[in-house]
Amino acid sequence: MTIEAVQGLPANERRRLFDIWETAPGLYGWLATVDHKKIGIRYLCTAFFFLIVGGVEALTMRIQLAQPGLKLLSPEAYNQLFSMHGVTMIFLYALPMLSGFSNYLWPLLLGSRDMAFPRLNALSYWVYLFAGIFLYISFPLGQAPNGGWFNYVPNTELQYDPGINIDIYSLGLIFLGISTVVGSANFVVTLLRCRAPGMSVNRLPILVWGTLTASVANLLAVPAVSLACFLLWMDRRYYTHFYAISGGGQPLLWQHLFWVFGHPWVYALVLPGMGIVSDALPVFCRRPLVGYTLVAISTVSTMILGFGVWVHHMFATGLPIVALSFFSAASFVIAIPSAIAVFAWIATIWTGRPQFKTPFLFFAGFVLLFVIGGVSGFMTASVALDWQLTDTYFIVAHLHYVLLGINVFPVVGGIHFWFPKITGRMMDERLGKWTFWTMFVGFNLAFFPMHLIGLMGMPRRVYTYSAELGVGGYNLLISFGAFLFAAGILLLLINIIRSRTEGAVAGPNPWDAPTLEWSVSSPPPPYNFAVIPVIASRHPLWEDRLDETPDRSTIHRGLVLDEGKETVGITVLDAEPDVILKMPADSLLPLLAALGMMVIFSGMLFINYWVMAAGALWTGLVLLVWLAPRDHASTERPTVYG
């Protein structure tokens, strides 16, 4: 059996670990699981579902825009669709999809048995799911958010938008923010405490760097948008005047609060995607990444600079020229770390031996899209030129090259890459290549011409346009490309569904990849690692062949930790074993807490104080039980195997 070949622990010991770690069978286990792998798969599936929903919204809009003056959609319907398309893709697809990868992979990459806070992990997923449902309840009510994902005031104040559309938006984002913040905190603490011994910071996979950086950024950025939304809700329902000028409020306050969150958020949506490429592309080049340290540093510095460029979304708001010049210059500088990453990827391919498997195609295609999205970003960084470019289709082209190029392409490549690990079966190569070429051609047909119609001055966020602009032909081509791209996603879906049962059996390491997740069986056992490995390099499974240093990681010998649900806690910097962490068992508390919050937010939506109070009481009681004192760690001497 494959497990034996990879993990040297005797069968009875493995059985014991299996019994300790396995999620309970049946409905209870389904609702109560805290296994990071199960939660990760849920994130991936839910986010993929929202990708399809957001995609259908986009296709509907593309039919309306295929020719000037079409009347398929009413202006109100179009405005709801484009707002929900943005909200769905940015909030419900892009980050949760990456959280799915990271949730599934982090403990496996880091050599741990779970995330630092498994129950918090489950809470993060349930809150995400319920917030998604909360936002989508608006559709059957015909009152979906209609102020754009950026939701500028005063257009979204009660006076101009009297329905519950915007209340759903603002409360939904606050609700979702809880999920993001607890998830991010979990990633940060997991990195600090739950790595395998020897996994020092210079040995972390770049995906870990990306998610870590994004998580720290989220902790700092999400409160800004939650606050902005809360103030808006107060303006709308309690007649405060944070944004309304009639009471001395300031519309630009919204824009600052929103973009001081929004711009770092964009980087949070791409850095883990870049991490996926930095880790998986080298596998198909048969060599380690060129310039690991540079890429890790560029990841972090992108994020730091990312906090200093938000005003480039506000170049046309009439702020003083000195301020604009500063933010313009900062926006140019942020291209430098991105350039480092591009050069490192190309150098890796150049000095490696590319294998043309499906994931490689997605990653190589990604590099090209990254460059195109990057240079159009460079053009918008110029404050003077941006006065023309902003709010035209040029920006729509730019942001889709960035978000699809740097998020969707790495994600789909990552799905092909880790599918064998997650399911134990390979995806079909031929269908995979068809998927890539359909998506790649469709994507460029759909989004490249948007640069041109942007330069021709077609404004964005319009439900129709005049034939006089001369952009009808391009728009028809764009709509055709959008449907071709969607066909690519459909092929991907077919491949996933078919390969799950019919794909070739993968074995533990089908790609001959170097990192820890490939040292365990596919799919991994509930306990991940039979013994806690000790890490001696960035490429534990390539050490013998690369022979860079005399040190070797030990994967088959080490701590067993079978006295209960345990994993090892390490010191922050040196990754020395420090403590044995007692991990929590399956629990319904996360689901119950998330349900309680759903009740609170529903009460807030309809301003019903009884419902709000009931939800608060419910959530409070659940948290009380959750936080009841118990043993979290022990320093007893653990069993060492081997």
Add this chain to the structure above:
Amino acid sequence: MKRAVAGLFSLLMLSNCARAPLGYLDGAGPAARSIASLGWGLLGISVAVCLITGALLVFSIFRRRSQTDGLGGGDDRSALRWIGVGLSITTVLLLASAVWTLWTVRGLSDTSRAAAVTIDVTGQQWWWEVRYRSDTPSREFSTANDLVIPAGVPVQLNLRSRDVVHSFWVPKLAGKMDMIPGQTNRIRIEADRPGIYRGQCSEFCGMQHAQMAFFVIALAPADFQTWWNHQLEPARSDPDAAAQQTFMEHCAACHAIRGLSAGGILGPNLSHFGSRRTIAAGILPNDSRNIALWLRDSQGVKPGSKMPELHLAANEVDTLTAYLEGLK
């Protein structure tokens, strides 16, 4: 050869872009022109970067290699040196672009030439109120959706909003400037030659954001003075009492006409309406068929528009159409 054809083709496409009515790669005034040359410059750098990086990528994938099966590859140090070279070029280009940008901004902020006219433009859902300012209060007047300016001189615009955020944009003449409630943003526009330039709201402002256009009409300075003087006269010299009566009954609560007691300020000032280019903020050419259509079915033409359905009788529509068309 193929590459040359492709290059020529893309250049043609881009010059097409420049000629489009809202295209800004070709300016018709000093501000738009200096942005356009910056635009061409940065576009050139961008295209070059894409082509070079794309070529590097393709070559790195398909270049010939010695056939070995082992792991690892080449000397990282020489690869890192090349990364250093690429990074230096990138940094120089970025620095140059930043300097060029700031230089352009400096030029655009130059107000040493005095503005010939000052005009207040107020955005509202979903049309543009235009008020001409003068030191002599009696020479001030309001119009809508047509912004008439003298050519060859700078014109000062004070941009405001009556409701939500809009953005004022005439791509052939200048970059965008937002109209934000509670503040006045100032911008200068100048057209080299007499002509007609399309404008468009470019900040999402609610249901009919898509249909909030306008036109800037640049006249020779002498023609502009004549036009201004004409605007100060009553709209019609041959008052048609019956038509005026109909107008007062159905329209005067929201619309004003110079020389009439109609003084509504919710909708556009309709003095000299007949001489304007379009109806409903740039969406219908101003002719009798469209005026009648707009009077009969404003919500069908522009759903959500603040112009209500008037439920007029057919003869009232005809009377009003003829009357409005006559307001030259």
